[in-house]
Amino acid sequence: MDERDRSKLFEQTVLPHLDAAYNLARWLAGNDCDAQDVAQEACLRAFKFFGSFRGENPRAWLLTIVRNTFYNWLKKNRPPEIAGELDDEAMAVEDVSANAETINLRIADAKTVQRAIAELPVEFREVVILREMEGFSYKEIADLSDVPIGTVMSRLARARKQLQKSLAGEFTPGVQK
């Protein structure tokens, strides 16, 4: 394939998912400037490795690259303690489940939700974005982030509990028994 045809095909199949790429990068990096850097680098890497793309799911493929690009970027640009590995086992599921079941959660306003998501550990945030915003299945998320399905499920459950807790806190005055 000619370089121009390759680029054309890339623009047609992969670039339509630039929003998804930027969205994930934006949620992971936490700010627009870094997110743009990560997304751009990811796109160029994707183009470079476009030959290895087998055509199954361009969005999942691009987001895998965004994710990898982000973690590489994180290692270079952020202190190791923040970039440190999340200990999935150490975090008890129960500690965030406090009163989530006793409140009646309403749909929160975007700003509140945004803050709640931003407070999540990056690995939780990632699963939430991929599941709730991108609609990927457990299996797809597991493949994309290279972890077992069980880990995806536990991270997602804990992320949701923490989010519910955060959002419930916002609604404490309106808590109904």
Next chain:
Amino acid sequence: MNCQQAKLLIEPYVDGELEAAGIPELEKHINECPACALAWRNLQALRKSLKLDPLYFTAPPELRRRVKAELRSQVETKSWWGSWDWNWLTATTTSIATACLALLFTVTLTRPSAEQRLTQEIVSSHVRSLMANHVLDVVSTDQHTVKPWFNGKLDFSPPVKDLAAQEFPLIGGRLDYLDGRSVAALVFQRKLHFINLFIWPANETSSKPASFAPIQGYNVIHWSEADMTFWAVSDLNKKELMEFVQDFATGETVKP
């Protein structure tokens, strides 16, 4: 189903990942259990909250532009390098291939065949015999002297003829070395021209008609007859040399 079991299934259920077989039982439990129903509703609410439009960051236009520009410049650089590389490689490969082919052709075409080599050898031998003033080992116009002279010097007996009647007088004989073996050289003369006639046993028993080859100003005629191979070489013109060959072939052989 108790609440403990239901709690484990509610999330896969809302995510559409619960096995179909387990769904009716879970739904029944949710209908009957207010706590699990609340958990389910809260999960639904959370999911809706997470799907709010403002939470999805769309790519800024400048990012889109930058990515496209970057791609384009990469393509152009790559195409340029690519095509340059390609052309360069092609050109190089082609020239090498052409050179190899040319060399092969040159070698093949210019490499003389065995016969051409031998012809060259015969001319050289003829020229050498004249230059070194070593045209004759045995000087005799008498074929009956020349023929016995070869006895014991060669492992074959060359036919010797005197063609004085045809104005190609035999003037003598000589040993020579051609085609990797000792051969007989009979020397004839026409006016001031010498004719060297090289004779040795033929590899093939079949007769071979005379073939003519001019080389370096000399004429060479080659034929095979009676198990012998003959090479006549001279600075005589072709016509006269042909005459000589004719005369030699029809001439009377000296009996030993």
